[in-house]
Amino acid sequence: MITSSLFADVIHNPAQYATKKTFDLFHTSRWIGFTGAPGTTLLTAKINTENNKVSFGGVFRDDIIGAQSQTEISGFYSYSFKAVENLFIDMGISGGIRTIKLDNTMLNVYDNSDPVYSANLNTIFPNMGLGISMRYNHWFLSISSPSIFTSFFTFKNDYDVVYRRRMHTYVNVGRKNITLSNVDNLSMEAFLLYVSAPGAPAAILFKSNWLYKEKIGFSANINLRSSMGFSLSYLIKKKYRLLYGYDFATTELTNGLPNISQYFMLSLMM
Numbered sequence: 001m002i003t004s005s006l007f008a009d010v011i012h013n014p015a016q017y018a019t020k021k022t023f024d025l026f027h028t029s030r031w032i033g034f035t036g037a038p039g040t041t042l043l044t045a046k047i048n049t050e051n052n053k054v055s056f057g058g059v060f061r062d063d064i065i066g067a068q069s070q071t072e073i074s075g076f077y078s079y080s081f082k083a084v085e086n087l088f089i090d091m092g093i094s095g096g097i098r099t100i101k102l103d104n105t106m107l108n109v110y111d112n113s114d115p116v117y118s119a120n121l122n123t124i125f126p127n128m129g130l131g132i133s134m135r136y137n138h139w140f141l142s143i144s145s146p147s148i149f150t151s152f153f154t155f156k157n158d159y160d161v162v163y164r165r166r167m168h169t170y171v172n173v174g175r176k177n178i179t180l181s182n183v184d185n186l187s188m189e190a191f192l193l194y195v196s197a198p199g200a201p202a203a204i205l206f207k208s209n210w211l212y213k214e215k216i217g218f219s220a221n222i223n224l225r226s227s228m229g230f231s232l233s234y235l236i237k238k239k240y241r242l243l244y245g246y247d248f249a250t251t252e253l254t255n256g257l258p259n260i261s262q263y264f265m266l267s268l269m270m
Helices: none
Strands: 022-029 039-048 054-065 068-084 087-102 121-136 139-145 151-154 161-165 169-179 186-197 200-212 216-223 227-236 240-249 260-269
Touching: 054 087, 068 121, 216 240, 227 260
Parallel strands: none
Antiparallel strands: 022 039, 022 260, 039 054, 054 068, 068 087, 087 121, 121 139, 139 169, 151 161, 169 186, 186 200, 200 216, 216 227, 227 240, 240 260
């Protein structure tokens, strides 16, 4: 779900600039009402040093879609420095492992003699990501790849491809802390995220956030040719932020199938 990439950007870009310790728990359920629908759970941590030049942390990610599940554990390290006046650069690297599982007992297999479906599958891949971000006043631009390795898994030969992962490239540009003079205590930020992978259509997502008194938040997002949605958030005691989001598909490919996704997020800022 590309929407989660803007709420938990550390999953696609290890180049982070943190001024406080942040722990996020994120869960999304897609295609609600459809058996075997995808679901994702994220647990991320971003920790800063006293001078804010170094940020580090980790990500736990669990994806389930039908009989297949993926679990990823990774850590990241990011270093920030001042290039020229008002221009700051963040460079990051991440690394970890990804486990791929396929439970064939959940499938209605047409040919039981097919060796791909004769036993459950469980394999582990290494993973490495790179990213760089530039910050100028309230503008920012980042380029990253959460997985620079192209990996695939076959069963006994080179023809039965069970799993394939291509390198994804993320480009994120936007502006933060846009003040709106007509309304006191209301600020705005806007992002544009572009995602590309070989052999797949490019994804473009636009998201805009409004924050009132740094407590009540509202956002709207549009994933071109795919979906649109909104989210609401509330800050409690300046440390805990609760968020609820709702997306619905805009493509005709749903053909009457469930097209609703919901996501929830709990953040702790220290």
